[in-house]
Amino acid sequence: MKLSELEDFLLSNNEKKFRATQIIDWLYVKRVNSFSEMTNLSKELISKLNDNFYFDKLEIIKKQEDKDVSKFLFKLSDNNLIEAVLMNHDYGNSLCVSSQVGCNMGCKFCESGRLKKVRNLETSEMVEQILMIEKEIGKRISHVVVMGIGEPFDNFDNLVSFIEIINLQKGINLGSRHITVSTCGIVPKIYEFSKLPYQVNLAISLHAPTNEIRDKIMPINKVYKIEELMKAIVDYSKVSNRRVTFEYIMLDGINDSMDCAKKLADLIRGMNAYVNLIPYNETENISFKRTEKKKILEFYDILKKEKINVTIRREFGGNIDAACGQLRAKGEVK
Ligand code: SF4
Numbered sequence: 001m002k003l004s005e006l007e008d009f010l011l012s013n014n015e016k017k018f019r020a021t022q023i024i025d026w027l028y029v030k031r032v033n034s035f036s037e038m039t040n041l042s043k044e045l046i047s048k049l050n051d052n053f054y055f056d057k058l059e060i061i062k063k064q065e066d067k068d069v070s071k072f073l074f075k076l077s078d079n080n081l082i083e084a085v086l087m088n089h090d091y092g093n094s095l096c097v098s099s100q101v102g103c104n105m106g107c108k109f110c111e112s113g114r115l116k117k118v119r120n121l122e123t124s125e126m127v128e129q130i131l132m133i134e135k136e137i138g139k140r141i142s143h144v145v146v147m148g149i150g151e152p153f154d155n156f157d158n159l160v161s162f163i164e165i166i167n168l169q170k171g172i173n174l175g176s177r178h179i180t181v182s183t184c185g186i187v188p189k190i191y192e193f194s195k196l197p198y199q200v201n202l203a204i205s206l207h208a209p210t211n212e213i214r215d216k217i218m219p220i221n222k223v224y225k226i227e228e229l230m231k232a233i234v235d236y237s238k239v240s241n242r243r244v245t246f247e248y249i250m251l252d253g254i255n256d257s258m259d260c261a262k263k264l265a266d267l268i269r270g271m272n273a274y275v276n277l278i279p280y281n282e283t284e285n286i287s288f289k290r291t292e293k294k295k296i297l298e299f300y301d302i303l304k305k306e307k308i309n310v311t312i313r314r315e316f317g318g319n320i321d322a323a324c325g326q327l328r329a330k331g332e333v334k
Helices: 003-012 019-029 043-052 123-137 152-167 187-194 211-217 226-240 258-268 293-305
Strands: 059-066 069-075 081-089 092-096 143-146 179-183 201-205 244-250 273-279 309-312
Touching (some): 003 019, 059 123, 081 123, 092 123, 143 152, 152 179, 152 187, 179 187, 187 226, 201 226, 226 244, 258 273, 258 293, 293 309
Parallel strands (some): 143 179, 179 201, 201 244, 244 273
Antiparallel strands (some): 059 069, 069 081, 081 092
16 A cells, blocks of 8 residues: 555544554564554554455565576465566665566567466565565665566556555655666556656667567567657656666567667667667577677667667576566466
8 A cells, every 4th residue: 555545544444644654664664564563553553454454475485596696486375476586786786576477568589478467466566575585685675677577567556556655765765766667668658657756767678679670579569669659758758857778688680780770779869868788588488599799799889889878788697597588487386
């Protein structure tokens, strides 16, 4: 529940509004696991809370570690599985969280998209990924990226509640500039997102500079063409005054030609944006191959020459299938 929702609940149950801040403090600062531990609340209120809410824990059923990265497999209360990936950077601990069980967007290069969407994650299940991992590692998560399994904008309302809850100063207090949401390009939701009062970062999974190529690798492009997508992003930049990140997975022979680099530069020239080139992580089930390093560097050089802000993503977690596009929640649950 967001703070405002909790306040409404309290008021409609003849309790004082300020109790909401106390409850939030117990939940997200002191991190208790039951209402009876909230010692500054009356017995009556504790019983009302017990009657209306419950602590729904996720269960970590597997943890895999590689250099600077750990992947967590969670079992949800209905036995569905999701994954989250923790990356240790020099600037802090960044957690990539899932937003859905499976994903319906069907991007051809993505393992997560091979599992059709089973359901959206509840807001609490998204928040819990952070709380449980912080408890497990005994450290604070400093950055959150919503780039795990699922398309966040296909679970928009829960995503928005999630952002509000983790951003709340009196609670988890994650700065909005430390939160990044990624979308494959659900255009109407980009317009909606731009109206939100948060300074959250937006990353667009672009992965191709033309409709012809994007149609082949991202089915969403058949619904929202690149022109429409770019219009929405320009609007987002204008309204939010935020820089947009374009994610670009380098697929051998598909989107990595020097002509693609020039077309990409033409597409985003003049925008407040930067391109993040991602070396593809090959998986056994998908036939795409990774672009060789030399060619990635040439692609990078062309963008640089065209005065486009560009980075090549540092690689994480390829050995434990924790890298971008590899999350699949493969664990067996008996
Ligand atoms: S890349 Fe993202 S949106 Fe596309 S199928 Fe994978 S999880 Fe879904």
